Amino acid sequence: MKIAYVNSSKRGETDLVLSTIADHLLASGAVLAGIVKESSHESRFENGCDMKVRVLPTGPIIKITQDLGEGSDACRLDPAAITEAVTCVEQLPIDQADLFILNKFGPEEAGGRGFVSAISKAVERDIPVLVGVGNGSLGAFKDFSGGLAEQLPADTDAILKWCGQSILQPSR
Template sequence: MKIAAIGVEGRGETDRLISQAAAELEKRGLRLSGIAKVLQELPDGSHQCDMDVRVFPGTGTIRITQSLGQGSTGCRLNPAAIAEAVSSVEESIGSDKADLFVLNKFGPEEAEGRGFRAAIATALEQDVPVLVGLSGGAANKAAFAEFSAGLAEQLPADVDAVVEWCLAAQKV
């Protein structure tokens, strides 16, 4: 089982690192499954938490957040959009042999046993290495440690090191 996690201090930095590593891995010919945040400048008036993700394989994107209106403080994740992304990824895992499974963030959905948790497990069962972003609260990190049974390697906050681990995981 090959699974690694990366967590970078600073808002959005884990997403940036995962997205950059995924782009470099694709350039090198790896077939990816999973999702990574689309790095983009948000137009004026956008909420800083608006998030589009790219669904691998392919170039399709899904907005996984929703607008809750001015002054809202509730969770902005859109459960229907998350379910759509999960469905697309699970479908690709079953139909195509990926070289690497990428998840931008093991978040609250995964911590609660939903989201991409089953897709991660399927990838690992098929001997597909997994790269997971970890950011946010201690609860998500603790849930990931429990899920991965403490077997996940912690990678440094360096895109070259992440790419190196992913390439090496292919050779095992």
């Protein structure tokens, strides 16, 4: 099993790095599954809680947050949109992917929902998995991965090196 995660204390850094990694790997001919943040979308909120994701490899792009109005501090995640993104990912042939990328193992996954099934399917098929993990879900992710996930720095070169090794030398 090859599973790695990226965790950064800098707001937006993990999303940016994983989107960059996905773009680089797609350009080099890798077959990807999963989702990354759509980097062309600018959040209209100061805290960045307005997000669109791109289903890999070629879309669609799905807005996964809902507009709760100015000043709202409630969770903006749109459960229906998350379900749509999960459905899109699970309808694609994950077993043909070289790598599965998830922009964020968050509260949905920590609760056993969201992309947990897709991650598990990739792991079962010996497809390397790369996941972004926020501080609030780090403990749940470590439990989910059985402590077997490798932590990577939020550094494009280090992650690309891991991806190259994982794709070229799969555990299959």
